[in-house]
Structure formats: structure tokens, C-alpha cells
Amino acid sequence: KLLFMGGEFAQTSEWNVNQSLDWHLLDFAPHQGMKQYVAALNAVYKAQPSLYQKAFDASGFEWIDSGDRENSVVVYWRKGFDSWDDTVVVLNLTPVVREDFRIGLPYAGEWEVVLNSDDLKYFGSGIHHAIIHSEHLHWMNQVQSAQLRLPPLGGYILKRKKDLKEVNPVKQEERIPV
Structure with a gap:
């Protein structure tokens, strides 16, 4: 939320x-990638209620792991009013790829990556996950977990995929007889 002038394209x-921003840097792929990443980050922020609904309430945030000094990986859980809107943020703060890195997850199911800072379009190295199965x-004090390949100096925002059977369970009287 705090982005100083020029930060959106990595000046x-x-x-x-006394001078204008270095807009000419947008002629170079890394700066164009950063600009696209900041735009995507803003779009995700608007689209994911857990990132703003409880921003000023302690119940909207929970550390999953904040003490991994050996790997410099941070994992936290952002909570919305509806648990289906919850997201998990995973950050690898080192320039090393973390292979088969296990993280705790608060819910069972499939998780999708809604933002990957390491995407090639952001000038990242291209390490990615499509769907993560818990x-x-x-x-990490969570009942579920998954193994991920974490990108160097990058992060993921994960969101649980909705299972329509769980969201809208069919009542016995609404079932169609066979």
C-alpha cells in the first residue's frame, strides 16, 4: 500500500x-515486468476480500510460520468475513529455490495460486504451481499441509478453490429421485 513514486516500475x-521520473526505464523488460506485477497485485487486492475486509481487526490475520530463520520463508493467513475468501501468503525471502517446501494450510482441499510474483510476465524465473492439493x-500448527516449490525472492498468494457441494449442499428433500 505504501509505494513511493517510481516504485511501480522499479526506478x-x-x-x-527537480526532475521527472525515469520513465525511459519502461523500455527494459525487468521494469516493464515490475509495472505489470504492481498492476496485478492491485487487482488481486481488490478481488480478494480477505486482503481488505478485516484489515483493521486482529482476527483478519494469523501467522502460520514467522520463525523460519534457516530458510527465510514466511507464511501467513489473511481472513475475510467468509472463510471461502481466506488467502494464504507464502514468501521466500532468499535467492534460493526451495524444493518440496512444506507449509501448513488451514483448510483441506485444492488451493490455487491467485498471484505468483515469479511469473515470467513479471520478469520472474517462471517457477509456478497451478493447483495445490492439501x-x-x-x-506449522495447521491441520492440513502441502509441499510447494518456492520461487527465489518471490511469493504466492493462495486461495482455496470452492467445492460447490460444500458451499451449497443439496438438502435431502431437494434431491431428484432416480
Whole structure:
């Protein structure tokens, strides 16, 4: 939310009141990628209620893991008013790919990556996941977990895919007889 002028395209020099921003940097792929990433990040922020609904309420945030000094990986859970809107953020703060890195997840099911900072279109290295399947394995004080390949100096925002049977269970009297 705090982005200084030029940060949206990774200006390399400090902002100077006496000159314009270095817009010419957008001629280069890394700067264009950063601009596209900031736009995508803003779109995800607007589209995912868990990122704003309880922004000023302690019940809207929970650390899943904040103490992994060895790997420098941070995992946290953002909560909306409806648990189907909850998201999990996973950040790898090192320039090393983390293979088969297990994270705790608060719910069972399939999780999708709604934002991957390492996407090629953002000038990342292209490490990605399409769908993540949770396992009933207790990890990081969560009842579910999954193994991920974490991108270097990157992160994912994960969201549980809705299972329409769970969201709208069919009542016995509404079932069609066979």
C-alpha cells in the first residue's frame, strides 16, 4: 500500500523533486515486468476480500510460520468475513529455490495460486504451481499441509478453490429421485 513514486516500475535512482521520473526505464523488460506485477497485485487486492475486509481487526490475520530463520520463508493467513475468501501468503525471502517446501494450510482441499510474483510476465524465473492439493498432515500448527516449490525472492498468494457441494449442499428433500 505504501509505494513511493517510481516504485511501480522499479526506478533505480532515488526520486528527485527537480526532475521527472525515469520513465525511459519502461523500455527494459525487468521494469516493464515490475509495472505489470504492481498492476496485478492491485487487482488481486481488490478481488480478494480477505486482503481488505478485516484489515483493521486482529482476527483478519494469523501467522502460520514467522520463525523460519534457516530458510527465510514466511507464511501467513489473511481472513475475510467468509472463510471461502481466506488467502494464504507464502514468501521466500532468499535467492534460493526451495524444493518440496512444506507449509501448513488451514483448510483441506485444492488451493490455487491467485498471484505468483515469479511469473515470467513479471520478469520472474517462471517457477509456478497451478493447483495445490492439501494433505491431512499436521504442519506449522495447521491441520492440513502441502509441499510447494518456492520461487527465489518471490511469493504466492493462495486461495482455496470452492467445492460447490460444500458451499451449497443439496438438502435431502431437494434431491431428484432416480
